[in-house]
Amino acid sequence: MLSQARGGRAVQYLIVLVVAITLNFFLPRLMPGNPLALLAGVDVGLLKPEERAQIIEGAGLDRPLGEQYLRYWGDLLQGDLGYSYRQKRPIVDLLMERLPWTLLLSGAALLLSAVVGIITGAISAWRRAKAIDLSLLWTMIVINSLPSFWLGMLLIAVVAVQLGLLPSFGAVTPASGYSGWAHVVDVLRHAILPVITLSVISVPDIYLTMRYTMLGVLGEDFIRTARAKGLSERRILFAHVIPNALAPVVTVLTLRLGYAFGGAAVIETVFSYPGLGRLIFEAVSGRDYPVMQAAFLLFTVAVLLANLLADFLYPLLDPRTKAA
Amino acid sequence: MLRKATPRILAVSLVLALTLLLVATAAAQGAPVERLRIGILGDESTLTPYTYVTGYPGWNLLLLQYDTLYQLDLDGVPQPWLATGATVSEDGLTVTIDLRTDVTWHDGEPFTAADVKFTYDYFRAHPEAGRFARDLRPLSAIEVTGDAQVTLTLTAPSPSLALGTLADVPILPEHIWAAVETPAEHDFGGVNIGTGPYKLAEYQAGQFYRFVANEAYFAGAPLVKELVVVQFADDAGSLAAFRAGEVDMLVRSVAPEQIELLKAQEGVTIAQGPLFTTQMLNYDIGRTPFNRLEVRKAISLAVNRQDLVDTIYLGAATVGSAGWIHPASPYFNPEVVTVYDPEAARSLLDEAGIVDSDGDGIRELDGEPLTFELLVNGGDSLRLRIAELVHEMLLQVGMDAQVAAVEQGTWEEAVWPGFDVTQGRNYDMAVWGWSASVQADPIRISQLVHSDPALGSLNLTGFVNERADELSAQLNSETDPAVREQLLDELQLIIADQLPFVLLLYPDGAYAYRASVYDGWAFMNGQGIFHKLSLLPETARP
Numbered sequence: 001m002l003s004q005a006r007g008g009r010a011v012q013y014l015i016v017l018v019v020a021i022t023l024n025f026f027l028p029r030l031m032p033g034n035p036l037a038l039l040a041g042v043d044v045g046l047l048k049p050e051e052r053a054q055i056i057e058g059a060g061l062d063r064p065l066g067e068q069y070l071r072y073w074g075d076l077l078q079g080d081l082g083y084s085y086r087q088k089r090p091i092v093d094l095l096m097e098r099l100p101w102t103l104l105l106s107g108a109a110l111l112l113s114a115v116v117g118i119i120t121g122a123i124s125a126w127r128r129a130k131a132i133d134l135s136l137l138w139t140m141i142v143i144n145s146l147p148s149f150w151l152g153m154l155l156i157a158v159v160a161v162q163l164g165l166l167p168s169f170g171a172v173t174p175a176s177g178y179s180g181w182a183h184v185v186d187v188l189r190h191a192i193l194p195v196i197t198l199s200v201i202s203v204p205d206i207y208l209t210m211r212y213t214m215l216g217v218l219g220e221d222f223i224r225t226a227r228a229k230g231l232s233e234r235r236i237l238f239a240h241v242i243p244n245a246l247a248p249v250v251t252v253l254t255l256r257l258g259y260a261f262g263g264a265a266v267i268e269t270v271f272s273y274p275g276l277g278r279l280i281f282e283a284v285s286g287r288d289y290p291v292m293q294a295a296f297l298l299f300t301v302a303v304l305l306a307n308l309l310a311d312f313l314y315p316l317l318d319p320r321t322k323a324a
Numbered sequence: 325m326l327r328k329a330t331p332r333i334l335a336v337s338l339v340l341a342l343t344l345l346l347v348a349t350a351a352a353q354g355a356p357v358e359r360l361r362i363g364i365l366g367d368e369s370t371l372t373p374y375t376y377v378t379g380y381p382g383w384n385l386l387l388l389q390y391d392t393l394y395q396l397d398l399d400g401v402p403q404p405w406l407a408t409g410a411t412v413s414e415d416g417l418t419v420t421i422d423l424r425t426d427v428t429w430h431d432g433e434p435f436t437a438a439d440v441k442f443t444y445d446y447f448r449a450h451p452e453a454g455r456f457a458r459d460l461r462p463l464s465a466i467e468v469t470g471d472a473q474v475t476l477t478l479t480a481p482s483p484s485l486a487l488g489t490l491a492d493v494p495i496l497p498e499h500i501w502a503a504v505e506t507p508a509e510h511d512f513g514g515v516n517i518g519t520g521p522y523k524l525a526e527y528q529a530g531q532f533y534r535f536v537a538n539e540a541y542f543a544g545a546p547l548v549k550e551l552v553v554v555q556f557a558d559d560a561g562s563l564a565a566f567r568a569g570e571v572d573m574l575v576r577s578v579a580p581e582q583i584e585l586l587k588a589q590e591g592v593t594i595a596q597g598p599l600f601t602t603q604m605l606n607y608d609i610g611r612t613p614f615n616r617l618e619v620r621k622a623i624s625l626a627v628n629r630q631d632l633v634d635t636i637y638l639g640a641a642t643v644g645s646a647g648w649i650h651p652a653s654p655y656f657n658p659e660v661v662t663v664y665d666p667e668a669a670r671s672l673l674d675e676a677g678i679v680d681s682d683g684d685g686i687r688e689l690d691g692e693p694l695t696f697e698l699l700v701n702g703g704d705s706l707r708l709r710i711a712e713l714v715h716e717m718l719l720q721v722g723m724d725a726q727v728a729a730v731e732q733g734t735w736e737e738a739v740w741p742g743f744d745v746t747q748g749r750n751y752d753m754a755v756w757g758w759s760a761s762v763q764a765d766p767i768r769i770s771q772l773v774h775s776d777p778a779l780g781s782l783n784l785t786g787f788v789n790e791r792a793d794e795l796s797a798q799l800n801s802e803t804d805p806a807v808r809e810q811l812l813d814e815l816q817l818i819i820a821d822q823l824p825f826v827l828l829l830y831p832d833g834a835y836a837y838r839a840s841v842y843d844g845w846a847f848m849n850g851q852g853i854f855h856k857l858s859l860l861p862e863t864a865r866p
Contacts, residue, residue, distance in 0.1 A: 036743055051451065051458075052744065058452070086377055087369040088508045089529075097529045153560065161568045168564045174361065174532035175552045269557040272565075274530030278557050282366060287733065 009311065013304055020300040025072050028289045029065070059085065072293075081294040086286045091294045094279060099261075101171050102275035104191060105268070106260030109198035114253055117203045121210025121249075122242060125218060136207070144204040152197045152270035159193060166192055169272040194271045198264055202256070209252050214245040247317040251310045258306025261299055356537075359550040360842045362854075363562040363571040367530055367555055372516055373494050374452055374507040379759060381575045383455075384854055385553065388535060389430075390494030390518035393421060393440065394486050395866055398857065399654070400764060400849045402486040403866035405543075406435070406495060406519065416481030416803045421490075423472040427542045429497045430517045437468045442498035444476075452508050459489045481803045484767045495519065521546040521856060531555060544864035547844050551859070566836060573837035573845070575854045580640045580706075586836050593843075598642055598652040599833040600763035600850035603632075603710055605826040606739060606756040608749050610786045613689045613696075618676040619723075620823040625669035626721040627714055629662065633829050636709045640834055644827035647816030648769055652849060655766040657813040660820045662827075669721045680722050687722035695724040696752035699738055702729030707755045710828065714755070725753060740784055746777045749784060756784070756825070764850055766812055770796030773815070773824050787824030 036052065056062045060071065075082060081091040120140075124133040160168030167173065171190050178186050217223065218241060226236050265277035272278070276295060283291035368382040369375040371389065376382035395405035404410070410421045427435035444466045451457035462482035469475040478485070500517050504510045516524050519542070522535035533553040537546040554571055556562035563582065565571050567589065578586060578594065586592050605623065607614040614620060629643040645651055647660035673679070678689045686693045700711040711727045718725045730738075739754045741747040762768050762782065774780030774796045775788040792815065799811045833852040837845055845853040846865070857865045 049744070049746075051454070052742075054451065055454070083509065087367060087529075088375045089369060094529065153564075156561075156564045161564050164568060168568050168570060169556060169561050170531060170554070172528075172531065174528075174554045175526060175534040175550070270561060272555070272557040272561045274528075278530065281557070 013308060017300065017304060020304075021073075021076070021297060022069075024293050024296045024300065025069055028287070028292050076297075081297075082290040084283075084288055084291045086283070086288040086291070091291055094291065095276065095294060095298060098274060098276045098279050101273060102261065102268070102277065104187075105194055105198060105273065105275060106264065108191060108195045109202060109264075110253065110256055110260055112195065112199040113202035113206055114249075116199065117206025118210050118246075118249060120203070121207040122214060122237075122245075124207070124211045125214035125245075126237060126241075128215065128218075137211075140204040140207050143200060146201065148197060148201045148264070149266050149270050151200060152194070152267055155193050155197060156270070166190075168193075171274050190273075194264075194267050194273055197270075198267050206249060206252060210245065210249050213248045214241060217241050217244045220244075247314060250317055251314060254306050254310040254313060255303075256306075257309075258303035259299075261302035356545070357548045357842045359552065360548045360573070361552040361554060361571045362573040362575055363554050363556050363565060364575045365556055365558065365562065368533075369529075370512070370514070370516075370527060371524060371533070372507070372510075372512065373447075373456060373496070374450075374510075379455075379761065380852075381854055384575075384856070385533070387494060387520065387856055388522040388551070388859070389516050389520040389524055390496070391427075391520050392491050392494060393423075394491040395856070396487075396491055396848065396851070397866045398846055398848050400851060401654075402491040405491075405866065406440075407490065410486070410490070412803065416801075417478050419476040419478065419485065420469065421474050421476065422470075423474070424542060425472045427519050428540060429499075429519055430523050430538060431497075431500075433497065433499055435495075435497075435519055437470065437472055437474050439498045440474050440495055441466050441468050442502065443493065443496045446496065446501060446507075447493065450507050456493045459492045462489065481801050483800070483803050483808055484765055487765050488767075521860060522551060541860075541864075544861050546859045547861055548842060548859050569838075572841040573854075574835065577831070577852065578834045578836050580636070580638045580831075580834075583638070583640055583834050591838050591840055592836055593839045594834050594836055595845055595847055595853050596640065596832055596834045597847040597852075598650060598850055599831060599852060600650055600653070600760035601757060602644070602763065602830055603641075603707065603755065603757050603828045604644070605714065605753060605828060606751075606785050607753040607825070608751060608786060609788075609824070610749075611752060612692070613678070613694055614753070614785075616676065616678070616689070617822065618672050618678065619689070619694070620826070622669040622673050622721055623718065623723070624823055624826045625663060625665050625672070626723075627717050627826065627828060628664050628666075629828055630664065631717075632710060632713055635713065636706055637829070637831060640832045642830045642832060644829045645816075646820035646823070646827055648763070648772065648819050648827055649766065649812070649816055650763060650830050650850065653763070653766070655809065655812050657816040659813070660816050662820070666717075666720050673722065685719070685722060686724045693724065694722065695726065697728045698725040699728050699730060699735055699751045699754040701732045701735040701755075703732055706831075707757070711755050714828075744777075745781060745783055745786075749786065758782070760850055767799055767808075769812065769815055769819075770799050773819065783824070785824050787822070789818060789822055789824075792818050792822070792824075 036055065053062070060068060063071070081095070083089065084091055084094060087094065120136050124136045127133045156168045159165050167190050172183070172186050176186060223236065223240060226240050261276065265281045267273070268275040268278040269281050276298070279291065280295045283295065364381050366377070368377045368385055371386055373386060373390070376386045391406050393405060393407040394402040397403045406424055406427060408422045408424055410419055412419050423437055423440065429435060444460055444463060447456040448460050448463070462478045462480065462485060463476055464479045465477040467475050482489070497517050514524070514527055521538050521541045521543070523538055524533060525536045526534035532555060535551040535553070537549045539545045554565070556565065559576070559579065562571070562574055562576070566574055577599070583594055583596070587594050605627070607620070609615055624646060633639060633641045633643055642651065644662065645656065645660055646662040647657060649656045673687055678687050678694070680687045682688070686695060688694065698711050698715060700707050702708055708729055711729070715725050715727050735754065738751040739749060739756060741750060768782070771780055771782040773783060773787055773789065773792045775783065775793055777783070779797065779800065795811050795815050795818070799808060799815070802808050802811060835845070835853045845858045847853050848855055848857070
């Protein structure tokens with residue numbers, strides 16, 4: 001029974017993947033605008049008809065949509081993501097250059113926001129309706145309504161421009177020639193502001209999930225039993241409440257891990273950070289179809305894998321869900 | 325102690341002051357600057373003629389590494405550069421170009437006539453670098469006719485040859501490129517060998533380029549030893565980095581509302597001057613009411629161009645000339661007058677019988693109200709504001725131009741479907757603009773007005789005028805500069821009178837830099853300050 005359920009799950013994921021890849025192929029082609037401008041450069045209006053045809057043909061855009069679609073699958077299965085219209089470089093290279101930066105940013109932010117979110121959520125629930133709970137709750141609701149770009153720009157204006165404490169853009173100091181520790185320090189200094197921005201805007205979700213589930217756990221019979229047994233408050237909190245409240249929080253975090261591959265387009269753009277999110281932003285505004293497709297594919301796979309991981313982890317954290 | 329110390333302090337101060345003075349004079353005399361950091365928007369890829377992305381600043385960055393046979397001087401006029409001069413035959417079909425003999429490639433190989441022939445043949449055989457293959461269209465053949473001489477054979481006399489071809493096509497080294505079969509995808513290992521003043525030393529995608537000076541540059545060693553070009557994702561980011569002192573110059577023109585703010589900041593200089601980019605109103609002349617000359621004239625009379633310049637650009641723009649050519653251009657015809665007179669617009673429409681008969685404030689033509697869509701790409705806030713003001717101005721004379729803000733791609737497809745005027749047009753009226761290159765070469769005026777799409781490839785309004793056709797066809801083959809000027813003068817008058825479009829204004833270029841880091845920037849008429857000459861000593865500039 002169990003293996004059959006797993007097999008069904010795998011087929012489900014496979015179907016979602018195929019649908020996603022198909023959408024991924026068609027969506028950019030349904031967007032308004034003509035990729036010719038990008039393929040041909042600035043003076044597109046000066047092209048002769050035969051030159052236009054040559055360019056369109058070169059990119060395979062003159063083929064019937066069905067054929068383009070099949071060809072897309074063929075290339076994909078061979079691991080060939082194609083060339084960027086805009087930059088005329090292999091897309092695999094573009095993605096690989098950007099991925100580490102995005103993972104650094106998103107990974108650090110995920111970790112930071114998880115720690116802060118879980119701790120504050122636990123404090124809030126434990127001190128429910130006390131001053132500290134209410135002030136935390138209000139703070140989180142305010143933060144949750146902040147636009148991320150605004151927060152980023154505010155940090156740049158104050159910390160980088162006014163105070164000059166940290167760099168305002170990029171992942172490293174351009175052409176610094178740093179190596180070894182100096183390079184590591186440089187990378188960290190550049191990551192501080194974007195990571196803080198990204199963490200601050202991610203904390204409320206985790207906080208609210210943690211607070212809510214913990215409140216649920218606190219009302220359970222086994223907690224009353226523990227109290228009746230005369231266990232210390234500390235023992236109750238760390239041995240009984242928190243472990244039982246973590247399962248949904250871990251699910252939220254796992255799904256965020258999937259989204260982390262997408263980078264944070266807005267934050268990466270505000271900080272001119274060379275991550276995947278900014279690559280997508282540029283590809284969309286430049287109608288660079290192949291790059292859009294490749295990047296969205298990467299996200300799709302990452303999100304699906306994260307879901308799979310969550311499916312796998314949840315029963316371990318909460319044995320009651322194993323049967324389902 | 326104190327008394328004793330005072331003279332010493334004085335002496336030290338004196339020495340310091342002298343040193344500063346020396347440093348200052350050295351800077352003024354153009355002593356080399358060790359490092360200059362400039363900001364651009366977006367990635368320009370590996371910066372070969374087949375991979376650079378944008379016309380500005382991509383082409384300018386490309387030409388830091390490569391040279392052209394001719395080079396624009398600060399007035400925007402082509403002057404011999406890798407060439408020493410050119411002679412054109414009587415019939416205008418043969419052009420003999422003499423070349424410099426003292427130029428070497430970055431790898432030490434000598435530059436020869438064979439390289440020039442190779443380059444021109446290569447771009448024509450590999451037309452993927454669209455711009456350069458297009459530049460070479462007037463050419464039917466090129467031959468090496470001497471140690472340092474090439475001869476071009478043209479299919480027809482070409483008045484734009486120096487500007488559009490010789491000053492635009494970067495010359496490539498044959499010994500490197502001869503083996504390159506797929507230039508767009510070829511991996512040069514990050515090393516671009518040219519003859520230019522800079523060598524690309526490092527490229528980090530999405531982050532920066534580092535160029536180092538070519539000390540052996542034939543025109544003279546560049547004034548900046550290391551040039552770091554930082555890629556930003558957006559305007560706000562580059563501006564913040566400039567304010568924080570993390571870059572020393574911004575390649576993109578500063579937005580009007582930022583100009584005064586930046587000027588107020590210590591150490592910041594703004595170089596401001598005319599640019600040949602345009603903001604204009606396009607309309608489909610095939611449609612009612614734009615097929616009526618009175619309506620087009622009324623629109624031109626009703627728009628207060630000075631108000632647009634003052635309100636939207638805060639003065640950082642030049643009022644549009646109805647005849648297309650910028651008043652700062654050497655080809656401007658001063659007889660062209662551009663008038664703002666809403667009263668005259670109203671009486672013109674009244675006389676034509678286009679009146680408001682139902683009293684709703686909007687005039688009717690053949691029973692239909694003068695209500696139409698004014699299309700604008702909403703992502704461009706300046707254009708959007710132009711559209712809103714134009715809406716109000718036209719309302720004053722009884723026309724209702726309803727602003728429709730759409731995404732860039734939708735706007736482009738409506739005004740210029742498939743970037744091909746033979747495909748027609750799907751709009752009433754639109755705020756439009758051309759890049760500087762369309763006006764920098766005055767001959768291209770013919771592309772805006774000629775009714776045959778083969779010649780009038782930029783005639784987005786469907787304008788048809790017999791005399792304009794004649795003049796622009798003649799302009800394309802006339803090699804006598806004096807005759808050309810007459811043709812241009814008459815064409816400007818026709819455009820101002822017949823209004824194939826309504827030119828509103830020319831935004832000024834405003835470039836921010838820190839003079840304390842580098843002060844050699846020179847404004848090229850219509851093109852701004854970011855070009856090769858800005859980094860060369862004054863003696864090396866043509």
